[in-house]
Amino acid sequence: MKRLALTRSPWLKAALKSRWPQFIAAALLLAGFLFVIVSGLLGTPVGSRNFGIIAVWILWWALLILAAVPLAGRGWCAVCPIPLAGDWLQRGALLGPSGRPPRGLNRRLPKALRNIWLQNGVFTLMALFSAVILTNPRVTALALAGMLAAAIGLSAVYERRAFCRAVCPVGGFIGLYAQAAPLELRVADTAVCAACASKACYNGSESGYGCPWGVFPAGLARNSTCGLCLECLRACPKDNIALNLRPFGGDLEKPAARLDEAFKAFLMLGAALAYAAILLGPWGGLKAAALAVGSPAWLAYAAAFLFICFGLLPGLFWLAVRLGQVFAAPRRRTARRSDFALAASALVPLGLMFWAAFSLSFVFANAVYVLNVFSDPLGWGWDLFGAAGLAWQPLLTSWGLPLQIGALVVGAFWAARVARRAAAQGGFHALPVTGYAFGLTLAMMGLLL
Amino acid sequence: MTLALASVALAVILIPAPAAAAPLERFFRVGAGQYAFTPASLRANPGDTITIELHSTDVTHGLYVDGYDVSAEAQPGQPAALTFIASRAGVFRLRCSVTCGTLHPFMLGRLVVGPNWTLARAAALAGLAVLAAPLTLRKAAE
Amino acid sequence: MRAETLARLLVLGLAAAAVGFPLAARQRPPLLHARLAEQGGWAPDVLRAEAGQPLTVRLTSDDVLHGFGVGRTDFEAVLVEPGKVTEVTLTFDQPGIYTYYCTVWCGLNHWRMRGVIEVRGSDVQAGAPTPPLYAQLGIDIDAPHPAETTPAERPNALAAPVVALEFSFDQYAAASPAQLWSSLGNQPGLENLTDAQRWDLVAALWARQTSPAALAEGETIFRQDCAACHGPQGAGDGLYADDLASAGQAAMQGLAGAPDMLMQSPPDWQDPAILLGASPALLQGKLLRGGMGTGMPMWGAIYTDEQLWHVVAYLYTLQMDYP
Numbered sequence: 001m002k003r004l005a006l007t008r009s010p011w012l013k014a015a016l017k018s019r020w021p022q023f024i025a026a027a028l029l030l031a032g033f034l035f036v037i038v039s040g041l042l043g044t045p046v047g048s049r050n051f052g053i054i055a056v057w058i059l060w061w062a063l064l065i066l067a068a069v070p071l072a073g074r075g076w077c078a079v080c081p082i083p084l085a086g087d088w089l090q091r092g093a094l095l096g097p098s099g100r101p102p103r104g105l106n107r108r109l110p111k112a113l114r115n116i117w118l119q120n121g122v123f124t125l126m127a128l129f130s131a132v133i134l135t136n137p138r139v140t141a142l143a144l145a146g147m148l149a150a151a152i153g154l155s156a157v158y159e160r161r162a163f164c165r166a167v168c169p170v171g172g173f174i175g176l177y178a179q180a181a182p183l184e185l186r187v188a189d190t191a192v193c194a195a196c197a198s199k200a201c202y203n204g205s206e207s208g209y210g211c212p213w214g215v216f217p218a219g220l221a222r223n224s225t226c227g228l229c230l231e232c233l234r235a236c237p238k239d240n241i242a243l244n245l246r247p248f249g250g251d252l253e254k255p256a257a258r259l260d261e262a263f264k265a266f267l268m269l270g271a272a273l274a275y276a277a278i279l280l281g282p283w284g285g286l287k288a289a290a291l292a293v294g295s296p297a298w299l300a301y302a303a304a305f306l307f308i309c310f311g312l313l314p315g316l317f318w319l320a321v322r323l324g325q326v327f328a329a330p331r332r333r334t335a336r337r338s339d340f341a342l343a344a345s346a347l348v349p350l351g352l353m354f355w356a357a358f359s360l361s362f363v364f365a366n367a368v369y370v371l372n373v374f375s376d377p378l379g380w381g382w383d384l385f386g387a388a389g390l391a392w393q394p395l396l397t398s399w400g401l402p403l404q405i406g407a408l409v410v411g412a413f414w415a416a417r418v419a420r421r422a423a424a425q426g427g428f429h430a431l432p433v434t435g436y437a438f439g440l441t442l443a444m445m446g447l448l449l
Numbered sequence: 450m451t452l453a454l455a456s457v458a459l460a461v462i463l464i465p466a467p468a469a470a471a472p473l474e475r476f477f478r479v480g481a482g483q484y485a486f487t488p489a490s491l492r493a494n495p496g497d498t499i500t501i502e503l504h505s506t507d508v509t510h511g512l513y514v515d516g517y518d519v520s521a522e523a524q525p526g527q528p529a530a531l532t533f534i535a536s537r538a539g540v541f542r543l544r545c546s547v548t549c550g551t552l553h554p555f556m557l558g559r560l561v562v563g564p565n566w567t568l569a570r571a572a573a574l575a576g577l578a579v580l581a582a583p584l585t586l587r588k589a590a591e
Numbered sequence: 592m593r594a595e596t597l598a599r600l601l602v603l604g605l606a607a608a609a610v611g612f613p614l615a616a617r618q619r620p621p622l623l624h625a626r627l628a629e630q631g632g633w634a635p636d637v638l639r640a641e642a643g644q645p646l647t648v649r650l651t652s653d654d655v656l657h658g659f660g661v662g663r664t665d666f667e668a669v670l671v672e673p674g675k676v677t678e679v680t681l682t683f684d685q686p687g688i689y690t691y692y693c694t695v696w697c698g699l700n701h702w703r704m705r706g707v708i709e710v711r712g713s714d715v716q717a718g719a720p721t722p723p724l725y726a727q728l729g730i731d732i733d734a735p736h737p738a739e740t741t742p743a744e745r746p747n748a749l750a751a752p753v754v755a756l757e758f759s760f761d762q763y764a765a766a767s768p769a770q771l772w773s774s775l776g777n778q779p780g781l782e783n784l785t786d787a788q789r790w791d792l793v794a795a796l797w798a799r800q801t802s803p804a805a806l807a808e809g810e811t812i813f814r815q816d817c818a819a820c821h822g823p824q825g826a827g828d829g830l831y832a833d834d835l836a837s838a839g840q841a842a843m844q845g846l847a848g849a850p851d852m853l854m855q856s857p858p859d860w861q862d863p864a865i866l867l868g869a870s871p872a873l874l875q876g877k878l879l880r881g882g883m884g885t886g887m888p889m890w891g892a893i894y895t896d897e898q899l900w901h902v903v904a905y906l907y908t909l910q911m912d913y914p
């Protein structure tokens with residue numbers, strides 16, 4: 001498959017190697033992040049008029065799921081403000097390496113945490129409280145402050161970015177869906193790496209830190225674990241790191257099989273379906289249950305959510321894969337476990353498009369709030385840009401539906417392709433898995449349209 | 450093959466729904482409470498004159514009709530009405546237009562004008578896409 | 592300057608701005624927050640002002656749409672929108688205690704959203720307040736007061752026989768239509784009237800005490816403030832009637848053996864025995880004082896006596912026809 005190395009342009013390469021553009025973007029986002037926390041705590045408790053809620057759940061979310069992830073994969077991670085403070089404390093520097101040994105305990109991340117199960121858990125926890133987190137500025141502020149504190153705390157105990165790799169609930173799905181993105185960081189020539197003694201990309205050098213994500217770039221086959229922080233690009237003495245443009249879904253051409261990622265895919269699909277039903281559906285009782293945290297109705301909702309994500313969706317999928325195995329080899333008795341995770345890669349583009357379609361339905365309808373909160377971020381009656389009084393009015397209402405349908409159709413198409421590839425690789429039949437993806441697409445259409 | 454699929458897709462998108470019956474006056478009494486409309490789904494035919502009487506049951510709610518850009522607001526105990534002609538066919542969201550609590554942005558309903566073929570068309574397109582997917586792969590392999 | 596130092600200064604500066612800017616710009620005086628009564632109502636619920644001095648109030652709502660009105664003044668009520676700020680300036684000529692209240696229905700306990708403005712001033716107008724009419728007349732406004740007789744047909748002022756009859760406001764206020772109907776029977780010169788004619792005469796005398804403009808104002812107030820509980824036709828079947836009944840039952844369970852202080856559902860004024868058995872002074876007393884725990888708000892702090900009489904006049908049109 002063709003690749004176009006962006007790093008071939010000396011101009012762009014210099015901009016990527018220089019720490020300043022990335023640093024300034026991240027520093028501004030850090031200030032914005034702190035402002036989100038402060039406005040969430042001090043500003044109006046009305047979510048739609050609070051900068052914290054709108055900046056995070058409308059503006060950031062829209063940019064993330066509709067642009068950053070589909071186009072740049074983990075591009076957000078490259079400028080994310082959450083791990084910055086921890087990085088800086090570990091390194092004792094904000095920019096290039098100072099040469100001093102890293103601070104903190106610097107333990108290695110335990111083997112049990114070098115996967116995304118914990119991220120799945122944290123995401124599930126957040127998802128169960130999402131109706132509150134999404135709408136209550138205080139809760140959003142506390143959740144974000146908690147992430148910041150966790151990132152700093154973990155960086156003091158473990159080496160590199162333990163929070164990003166093992167805990168961050170957002171990072172988990174960004175990594176999963178980054179496989180679909182047309183951007184990747186890879187080594188230009190693995191032979192050069194094989195002959196390289198320093199392995200500066202992993203160990204660090206005086207011009208760049210060792211990979212904060214604990215990745216050895218020469219071994220990168222998929223985007224999931226690379227945070228696009230560009231340190232390896234700066235560290236490599238042989239100039240062997242490249243940032244490539246590639247076709248969409250590059251990592252899904254040779255799908256990989258990991259059970260933690262498969263369950264992440266189910267979790268994301270289940271959450272998209274559940275939110276579409278709760279938030280966009282006409283059922284007031286469902287909304288009330290999701291809001292009434294701790295009540296019996298909420299417990300029932302939580303149980304149903306967990307059952308769908310961890311029971312129903314994986315269970316039906318297992319059946320589909322098993323059926324595919326039987327079609328392909330009627331006489332084989334045992335189910336091959338790895339096929340299950342392999343086939344689940346078809347759910348990556350499907351889930352991404354589910355989330356795009358879901359987000360389209362509320363992002364444009366509530367876009368006016370973004371202008372409102374930039375003019376009056378705390379609901380204190382300011383009018384910084386003259387847009388505080390702008391009346392609510394949904395935007396692009398006639399485009400919403402076709403765009404959503406488009407996203408879901410693309411998702412089904414893409415899932416069918418990946419299913420076919422995975423089936424060829426695993427030696428099972430693609431039809432049942434394709435049918436599964438098609439069925440879920442119909443369900444999502446039913447909820448959204 | 451590709452051409453055939455593409456023309457089927459085009460047909461799915463473009464085939465007009467059958468013409469509807471003669472226009473009627475339609476009256477809907479819609480309740481509004483945190484955070485749902487009851488009924489949440491209204492049906493009409495193109496050309497119908499629709500009157501929606503909005504009855505709030507807890508706090509002030511509004512009702513905004515996507516695509517028609519009309520709205521009404523009602524306090525509890527003081528219903529408000531809204532009349533318009535359903536000149537455009539399709540599916541339109543109803544949205545609460547008065548901030549009425551935490552889940553206000555998600556207080557939604559829908560208005561279906563004419564036979565609702567949107568879902569069927571979307572499903573047919575998804576089906577075509579799934580069928581077309583293996584073809585594109587084979588081509589890539591060649 | 593070293594790049595690292597510059598970077599640190601940049602981060603510190605940006606972080607300090609992000610946190611410091613809102614802290615430094617906090618509102619003083621603080622906003623007046625409107626919240627659902629269940630969430631505490633107005634915060635703060637006491638404001639202070641000087642007579643003759645303007646008082647600026649910056650209002651915001653923390654949850655749903657509310658309104659802000661000040662009772663017994665000609666201040667025009669404003670909407671208080673969630674997360675937005677509305678600024679109003681109030682000036683009180685007379686010292687005293689004024690009530691501010693929510694003007695947009697926001698639930699069963701909407702009327703519990705009240706606060707007071709204490710206006711101080713030197714020229715306190717002394718003089719003991721006159722007791723309300725129902726107290727002067729010794730009417731027990733909490734006792735049942737069914738009409739002994741009710742008309743067979745709806746009384747109609749237009750159909751009334753023309754008779755010259757002195758009928759003062761005090762006479763009007765003191766007796767219920769049913770009581771007046773009985774006493775008219777003993778009136779010399781009226782012995783020949785049929786029962787129905789006598790009822791029509793009552794309606795005509797009632798109509799004399801009001802005007803179309805007054806009735807219109809009474810109706811407006813009824814629609815906006817009363818109908819949600821009392822029902823659009825006064826049948827006691829308003830939107831919140833059931834909630835009132837169940838809230839009452841729940842409250843009663845905490846009050847051991849207080850059966851006569853039952854939390855009431857609104858009365859059914861479509862029943863002539865109830866409405867025609869109530870005197871204007873009694874109805875006005877109820878409005879003025881409120882229901883003392885029944886969920887009926889106290890209107891005395893909000894509407895002027897005149898406005899309350901207009902509401903009373905309107906209520907009787909539920910049972911009698913005026914021109």
Ligand code: SF4
Nearest residue numbers: 193196200201236240
């Ligand atoms: S430092 Fe450069 S050449 Fe050496 S292993 Fe890393 S990427 Fe390859």
Ligand code: SF4
Nearest residue numbers: 211226227229230232
């Ligand atoms: S591989 Fe390179 S860009 Fe990716 S996380 Fe590691 S150092 Fe950063």
Ligand SMILES: [Cu+2]
Nearest residue numbers: 510545549556
């Ligand atoms: Cu609403």
Ligand SMILES: [Cu+2]
Nearest residue numbers: 657693697704
């Ligand atoms: Cu209120």
